[in-house]
Amino acid sequence: MAITFNNDRPLDIIAIGRACLDLNAVEYNRPLEETMTFRKYVGGSPANIVIGGAKLGLKTGFIGKVSADQHGRFIREYMTNAGVDTSSIVFDNEGRKSGLAFTEIISPEECSILMYRENVADLYLTADEVNADDIKQTKMLLVSGTALAQSPSREAVFKAIQAASAHDVKVVFELDYRPYTWKSDMETAVYYHQVAEKADVVIGTREEFNKMENVEEGTNEESVRRLFRYSPQLIVIKHGVDGSYAYERNGTVHHGKAYKTKVLKTFGAGDSYASAFLYALLQEKTVEQALHYGGASAAIVVSKHSSSEAMPTEEEIIELMANGETHG
Numbered sequence: 001m002a003i004t005f006n007n008d009r010p011l012d013i014i015a016i017g018r019a020c021l022d023l024n025a026v027e028y029n030r031p032l033e034e035t036m037t038f039r040k041y042v043g044g045s046p047a048n049i050v051i052g053g054a055k056l057g058l059k060t061g062f063i064g065k066v067s068a069d070q071h072g073r074f075i076r077e078y079m080t081n082a083g084v085d086t087s088s089i090v091f092d093n094e095g096r097k098s099g100l101a102f103t104e105i106i107s108p109e110e111c112s113i114l115m116y117r118e119n120v121a122d123l124y125l126t127a128d129e130v131n132a133d134d135i136k137q138t139k140m141l142l143v144s145g146t147a148l149a150q151s152p153s154r155e156a157v158f159k160a161i162q163a164a165s166a167h168d169v170k171v172v173f174e175l176d177y178r179p180y181t182w183k184s185d186m187e188t189a190v191y192y193h194q195v196a197e198k199a200d201v202v203i204g205t206r207e208e209f210n211k212m213e214n215v216e217e218g219t220n221e222e223s224v225r226r227l228f229r230y231s232p233q234l235i236v237i238k239h240g241v242d243g244s245y246a247y248e249r250n251g252t253v254h255h256g257k258a259y260k261t262k263v264l265k266t267f268g269a270g271d272s273y274a275s276a277f278l279y280a281l282l283q284e285k286t287v288e289q290a291l292h293y294g295g296a297s298a299a300i301v302v303s304k305h306s307s308s309e310a311m312p313t314e315e316e317i318i319e320l321m322a323n324g325e326t327h328g
């Protein structure tokens, strides 16, 4: 097994980062300028991942800051009802707002996200608001790269990682690069690398690894060679419909193919992939099986309207793995 977890813990995953709102275009095949109707969902990559994990039966929790208003209360309530332990979500008492992501669905191939992230509450989580005792309760800490974009959230993440390292909690770093939040590529590369060095598992797209390395076009081989000099035991690099690769420290490489599906929109793939991949690892499945779980979960979510609410059950994933066709 690539990763072993301390099973003597009440929680499986605690995520740290943003819990926000997605406003997904109800009218498809239209540019955002002409889209008049949106449906509200809870969003934010790490929030989506723990919601997906909870749907699969994991015990999940969330550390983050939301607005002290109707939106923040909606987010917390939705996540609680989804089965996520939200006791470590705090409200921003200085009037900052929760982030918004408007999605544009022009065609299945052409989707984009317009994020409103000016002065957002999630980036104002402080280190004091991270309780090391919460982190001791879990097998895995999931860190979203966007939470590193600025202080004080950046220090809050480093405190959480220190607590994880001190208490045998595995650190999973989801690169989750969002250009709207960062000031420069160099800053992204510096902080991404610092956290990747300390993580046990690193997950990202090829483009996100390029951001971490501050290169135009890197190779998977070079990326893993660099990172295996540090802590990571398992590195996952995603390539859209070309599937994903998992690299183990012992040199084993696995390729997971993407499943064919009726694509409605492309966003949500990464988060649903991560939740099912991590679920499979926590269930002590092989890395190979975990890649299939991730790919199947992503194929289901890209065929549906949301990222969070559309997260599949294990039965749906098993059904697709058994009967679905793969690309290439």
Ligand SMILES: Nc1ncnc2c1ncn2[C@@H]1O[C@H](COP(=O)(O)OP(=O)(O)O)[C@@H](O)[C@H]1O
Pocket (backbone or CB within 6 Å): 205, 238, 239, 240, 241, 242, 243, 244, 257, 258, 259, 260, 261, 263, 266, 267, 268, 269, 270, 271, 273, 294, 295, 296, 298, 299, 302
């Ligand atoms: N159009 C698609 N159809 C089916 N599966 C997809 C599609 N796009 C992505 N996936 C699956 O989701 C995984 C993650 O997608 P990718 O686009 O690489 O990441 P992200 O969504 O984080 O940018 C892929 O490895 C693949 O298994």
Ligand SMILES: O=C(O)C[C@@H](O)[C@H](O)C(=O)COP(=O)(O)O
Pocket (backbone or CB within 6 Å): 020, 021, 022, 042, 043, 044, 045, 046, 048, 101, 113, 266, 267, 268, 269, 270, 271, 272, 306, 307, 308
């Ligand atoms: O992460 C966000 O803030 C927006 C998400 O909620 C949105 O659904 C999305 O972009 C998901 O895409 P993914 O990260 O490719 O899964």
